[in-house]
Amino acid sequence: EVVLKQSPATLSLSPGERATLSCGASQSVSDNYLAWYQQKPGLAPRLLIYDAYKRAAGIPDRFSGSGSGTDFTLTISSLESEDFAVYHCEQYGSALPFTFGPGTRVD
């Protein structure tokens, strides 16, 4: 099983600041099949980034993903008020089970 770790657990920032979230895998994620999801209280997760760097439909370009192998990053270039949420990474590579990281809260 691929174990994902996310850091930091909490990121305290202000609107307009840059957010850098990390996701590390215990082994290489095949095909860089790594996604990022945003989750707000009481709502389902929403896909932001897939295949490590591709933005999902309708996602603003202030969100970007990068990385490969075992180290991945989600960057929010300039935080808007609606971006304060929990962010989860997930690997969906060739080996089951799919796994999620524990999440990073941006507040």
Add this chain to the structure above:
Amino acid sequence: EVQLVQSGAEVKKPGESLRISCKGSGYIFSDYWISWVRQMPGKGLEWMGRIDPSDSYTNYSPSFQGHVTISADKSINTAYLQWNSLKASDTAIYYCAKHRTYMDVWGNGTTVTVSS
């Protein structure tokens, strides 16, 4: 519009059985996997398993194998998650999500509360 609509909240007692549902619309239901994901109170996301609605082929996470059953009825575009004997530790929100690889559309979630 592509949607997954889940059944409503449930309150059950330990030992009871339960089946919750996830109905897809706006896309060809049989063309995508449906996965189930658990979120315990205040915790992260855990992948439970998936089903291919075209032939009901399933995969389960080892953490959930034997405790839940995933099924689907492609004639009514609906997937199910079932327990035969609930435990208090099954209290959580359960999400379904459609995918080929990444999970691009998620259901609204079903809250399951198990308490004596």
